[in-house]
Amino acid sequence: MLKRWLKSFYIKIFLSFLVTCILFFVGLALFWNAYFTDLFYMDKKELLAARSAEVAKLLPSVQEGTISTRELRFGIRIIARSINGSVWLVDAKGNVLNGSSERDGTVIPKTMDALFIEGLKGNTGFVAAPYKLDENAMEGFLTHYAPAQLNGQPVVIFLHVPAVEVSEALAAVRWNIVVPLLFSLLTVGIILYILSRKLAGPLQQINRAALELAAGDFSARVPVGSNDEVGQLAKSFNFMVTQLNEWEDTRQEFLANVSHELRSPLTSLRGLIIAMNDKVIPADKYGHYLKICGFEVQRLQRLVNDLLDLARIQNGMDVIRLRPLVLNEAIAETLELLSTITRERSLILEARVPDPALQLLTAELDPDRFAQVLQNLLYNAIQFTPGGGTITVELRAQSENAVILVRDTGIGMHEHELHRIWDRFYKVEHARTPCSEGTGLGLTIVKHLVSGMKGSISVTSQPGAGTEFMLAFPLIPVGR
Template sequence: MLKRWYRSFYIKLFLSFLATCILFFLGLALFWNNYFTDLFYKDKKELLSSRFGEVSKLMPSVQEGTISTRELRFGIRLIARGINGQVWLIDAKGNVLNGSSEREGTVIPKEMDPLFIDGLKGQSGFVAGQYKFDDRPREGLLTYYAPAQMNGEPIVIFLNVPVLEVSEALAAVRWNIIVPLIFSLIAVAIILFILSRKLAGPLQQMNRAALELAGGDFTTRVPVTSEDEVGELAKSFNFMVDQLVQWEDARQEFLANVSHELRSPLTTLRGFIVAMNDKVIPQDKYEHYLKICDQEVQRLQRLVNDLLDLARIQNGVDVFRTQPIRLNEAVSQVLALMRPPMQEKQLILKELLPPPGETVKAELDEDRFVQIMQNLLYNAMQFTPPGGTVTVELRREGEEAVIRIKDTGIGMEQEELYRIWDRFYKVEPSRATATGGTGLGLTIVKHLVSGMKGTIAVTSRYGEGTEFRLKFPLSEETE
């Protein structure tokens, strides 16, 4: 349980921010402590440094005999009174040679041994601390130590000044720094905890929703509680669920359509076969009904081929073998193939191509382009009554080749235009059997056009006809 709690995202987020704030507050506390310590001890340090210079000036006079030991003692005591402290002259054995009368001839306190050793090594410095001398309570002192020489022998000079009032003032300042920082840290910790929960809450909800979605519950949604990045993520998640619902509905509809399209010809085939086996159909009628069975088999074959074709295109298995092709020639060849069936249906085919000297070239897969044109022309032919006109126009517009296929057929309502690209959608359900269409032609066309970097658009008016407009980028290859 503890491990799971620690692995929680919002706990990690909270602890990371909290650790950062603690380090920041510690750094801030150390900075202000050092700042005020230097500020409060600054005057004392300057005083001890100047008095050390006065004591140092007496050492050569003693060695030269200019002043006596008694005069040295008197001078040092005057300096000690001037700083309201103590001045010790300590030999190499740690004995106080001359200074305040109460310490003269004694050994320095053990607490000061590290300072004394540093002084013998030629080092100097300031140290603030509490020391216990004899049976008296501990004293707060600021000590300055530095090396010197007297009568040719190394000594260490100690200047001690009481800093009890400075220590008390510094302690008060420290409390004034620490207490607000502690309360600020607690307040920041509470705010960080709330923010972490607020940030991680939607993510946890999305995690639960994703698990429910994986279990098949498409009704789950994540509440959007903000307009920031987390809110945008929640909106994107909900949009993804909506898309999945649409895809699932489309999948169910697709399966239902496939089942229906397969069931009809299979039912017809089985009925005729059973009828012929049971001798319900006279033998002299076999040829007629076998032709019907052949038509149904061809219908099944077209449906299966269209489904396989669409699956290859959508899955990217079908690789387009593009090359620069002359659209003038490609369109002319397609129209030559379509002209006989259109004449048989008594349709007028108008051909509007660029003049012979103007060549329009595009980077296309020629076989797929022919498939697109045939699908669109068959579609126009099926929904245009006898005596109607189908117009095919090719022209150059800027950097694009434009192909327009317009018929004078039955047309479509505006709401139908949004569904013609759907799989198995048929504008005229009552005429589906008559036309023999699978309802996949325009779906395949749209995917083929997109796969070759083209665009397709459609406009239509009910009772007046339909127009498809194809656009492909012109080839960069020149003659």
């Protein structure tokens, strides 16, 4: 449980910021403590250093015989009174040779041993510590030690001044520093905890929603409570769920449509085969029903081929090989292939293509895929145009594009149908005509192929007035 709690994102954020704040506050406290300690002791340190120098000046006079030991003691006592403290001269064995206190001829306290050793090494320094020089003295002294020479022997000069008042003042200052810092740290800790929870809360909600989504629940959503990066992440997650839900609905619809499209011809084939096998159908009618079976097999073959074609295009497996294509000639060839079927259906097929000798329009296209696009559009026009109608294919240059219009005088489409004609398996004829020759995949394939060849396609239509598809492809500049 503890490990899981420590792995929590908001706990990591909270602890990281809290440790940073603690280190900052500790550093700040140490800085102010050092600053005020140095400030309060500064005057006394300067005074002790000056008086230590005066004592050091007296020692050569003793060696020269200018002053006696008694006069030295008297001078040291005067210096001690000037600092309201005490002065010791300590030999190399730790004995007080001369001083301003009653410790003459005694060994220095053990608490002074470390300072004494530093002095013998030739070091100078200050120490403020709560120690006692004797049983009757008060605790808390500022001590200065410095090396010197007396009669050719090393000695250490000690100057002690009471620092009780300074220590008490420093203690008060430290409390005034530490207490506000502790309250500040507590306040900052609470604020950091709240902020880290607020920051990590939406992430936890997104995690829970993602797990629900993985389990198949597409109703999972994350509440958006802000417009910052976390709020944008929540919005993006909700948008992703919506898209996944739509894709899942599309997938289910696709499977249902495929099942339906496959089931219809298979059911017809199975029924006819069983009927002929059981002799329900007379032998002289076999030829007629075998033609029906052949038609259903072709229907299945078209459906499978369209599905494979669409899958290759959507998965990027279909390689579109672009090369310069003369549209005048490509359109003329396609219209020549479809002229027979239009005559059989009593349709007028018009071509409004510029004369190649006057205007040659060339674009970077895949010849086979372009022929497939144009044939799909023309087959749709043929299917939905009654006998006697007209199908027109027009080619013209417009700005930097080659524009191809495929126009018919057929039954047309309503506005709501125009939005769905690019959907897989959608058939307009389901609602208004019994004809059902197509698979409902043709226009879906057309849209993908046109986009793959860097073109665009649009459609306009009115019920009873026909339909017009407009293709646009970038032209290759003349002389390229």
